[in-house]
Amino acid sequence: MSPESSGRRLDAQARRAQLVAAGLELMGSVPVDQLSADDIARATGVSKGLVFHYFPTTRDLQEAILRSATEELLANLIVDPEASHAEQLRLGIEAFISYIEMAPANYLAMARGWGSDTQLGAVFEEARETVVGLVHSVLGVEALPAGLVIALRGWIAFVEEASLQWLAHDRPISRDALVGFMQATALVWLLPEALAIDALR
């Protein structure tokens, strides 16, 4: 149970965390849906059997790694609740861009690496729904109108894709311009438009 556990028998929770941490590092170079128990065993010096003891299937292993990466990202999106809505939005977008700037390959693996596998896809769906929930709680309304949910999910896809394109094209515009662009899409235009389409139903 002591934190200085290197070189000793690790307890179950610490061992799990060690295996997941190794997976997080590998995600920078290998898409998460291609990570194997072999890769993790090699990176940590444990046996493949031990990896499968903690994660019964390769998908379970991949899901734990993907979930850990996603939790890290979501934790960075939760910003100062005392700030204004516009400021919270800006800080959230900046946290997201900083995250992908630190580890672009990792993010590409996260965003693109799940294929049609439903176990890994569920992690992304949960993360995107968590972002919708965050916006919901920031807005402080009772229920989000259906049109606004569609608009928000579309906006999240827009932010993901625009960030990936920005990286793929070697940051052709400044980081501040990109943040301002995303903030403006949400603030100036997206919310009122989304509310308007609900009124048209």
Add this chain to the structure above:
Amino acid sequence: MSPESSGRRLDAQARRAQLVAAGLELMGSVPVDQLSADDIARATGVSKGLVFHYFPTTRDLQEAILRSATEELLANLIVDPEASHAEQLRLGIEAFISYIEMAPANYLAMARGWGSDTQLGAVFEEARETVVGLVHSVLGVEALPAGLVIALRGWIAFVEEASLQWLAHDRPISRDALVGFMQATALVWLLPEALAIDALR
């Protein structure tokens, strides 16, 4: 070479087209990256060996099917060049939504079924770049500014995701409201904003 080839030996091109057509039908229920030569053989009554004669690997088979679906979609996006820009945009968006309305499972398979596989992923990248090229030619400018390319790719992701969410939530707003929403994002806001961020570089 005759068109009435059922029940007779098909020539190579017709046989290929028959196998791909069977794959297109199966895409409604099976993600394209999970379609097998077995599935195609069973659906068409030919031997698995014959399928592999035309498509050396399963990925080649999947790619041909995905490419055919994508070409069908892109053909629907090319609309009357005599119409105004706003009208061409509206008609293009309507063609896209009509396409996914006809075969939602097919589109889900297309949009989500490629995973981290680069051979299938390349088909999607080409399709999205073709849409950027279409917009480029409609605008009639010499080169698209880098910020506008980022914005356009982001907007395409937005349109894809918003359409999928609209279907997933059983069309909670009217089709016209959805089309109007997508048209407004592009016209009223996206283009001027994209040009403005380029000016900020």
